[in-house]
Amino acid sequence: MLTIRLGVYFLLFGLSIVLAQDVVARCSRPVNVAFSQSGMQVAVRGNLITGVYPEVLKRISINEDCQFNFSVVPRARQELMFKNGQTDLLIPAIRTKRRDENGVFVRLVYSRPALISIHSEWPKISTMKELLNVNSTRVVIVRGYDYGDEYVEILKELKKQERLIYEADPVSAARTLKSGAAEYALMLPCILFGEIKNDVRVSDLLARLHYDVISEIPWMESGVYVSRRSLSNADRNYLKALFENTANSALVWKYFQNYYAPEVLNLGLRPH
Template identity: 45%
Template sequence: MRLRTGNTGLRILLCCGLTVFAVQAFAACSRAINVPVASTGRSVLINGDQIDGIYPDVLRNLGDSCKFLLTAVPRARLELMFETGRADLLIPASRTPKRDEHGIFIPMVYNRATLISLDSNRPVITSAQELLDKKDLKVALVRGFDYGPAYQDLVKELTRQGRLFFDAEPLSVARLLKAGIADVTIMAPSILAGAIMEDGRVQDMLDKLRYEPIPELPWGDSGAYISKNSLNNEDRAALKEMMEQIAKSGMVWKGFQRYYPANVLKESIRPR
């Protein structure tokens, strides 16, 4: 199996403890599996042509039954590629009704998006309506992220109010927060924290982040979507078996535990 990634120390560390799973025998895929990915904290780390992180290394340890071709693309394009059948696997992904139309979902961990800002004396926001009512707060989001219908409703109303910035990646959102251009973002804390941990320009933000869960964005499933449109029945079944074995193994949760502070996981990721 070949991935577009280098043999870095981080990749080696991520692979530790997963080699036993690699001997699992699976049905072979009839062709290479196309897996476009975007930067997603330490779940997917992209440095030029090098692709590392928790999920790429999970795929790397599945053995030789399937060849996974990982390519780096912008987040918004990734979503379009999956919807139009140009991506065989969407990983990692939160479960949403829109994505269910195009793929078979395999849950691996629980995740949650929260409001995230730099710590301040501002009163705590406890609901979506309170956020909408605080019209002085500018909100920055990653284009292509989707945490379900309530999230999309917030996007529409914040856009109508003229308070919304869209950017291409979590790191860019972190820089907007640090510069004071935006006051709040909404995403899984592990994604923003992972991006911050990888860039010296914003690393000092990590211990200053404030997480504010709201009931409109509850805990939900995160995992992988297998395309209904781009794969034949045999390859779809083979991938489904692989992803289900990954979910049962607990290796994804172990990867998060190795590479994130406990306080970040407490707010955003839970094992199944």
């Protein structure tokens, strides 16, 4: 009888530990995500937030006991909110040393920006030196985008030459190209392609896009940052594990394939 009682006791004790670990493993509160418009990676249509990364988070929410609250802000504001601990995730994001200070990174894909124009007569550019030497041209970028040290160095030199134009979002960058105020845009091809495809004000540019890859800008890790400032250790570790599992499942790349044609993906994205 004593043996049976002890067996039942240890069984219940072990079960209580498993249940307690399960409770700790789940998100203790809704996870706040501030998105910015980013082509079909993040597409905002009125009150509807869709695109690759919102759909990935919605799928995770269905499969796991974790709720995500979405909001929409300009890209520069999104970055500042994450830095200040006002939002729990920074997604999508290129991995940089500066961002590593504020969050734990999980790679979901590889990406690389390109130099994009709408006029075939502009010189083909493949190096930073060639870009800086074509000093009759101007380059538009989206404020808050960061594609690593080489990208930042290019921006510094363009700014010295007074050839850099900042815009708040990708569709504004597309309109700057269309107006002739800039000859090139420097960003991920999938972002500008998505904005142009979905906005009637610039959709006529779609068939006119030309892409040049600058050799100094390498393929970079792109994914999600989980906040070091706003989340508890338990929530941060749980979310990190969730995104690692998501990356290993190839779910993100499947959504990219749903939203983009292969020729667009091949220009600036590679699977995990």
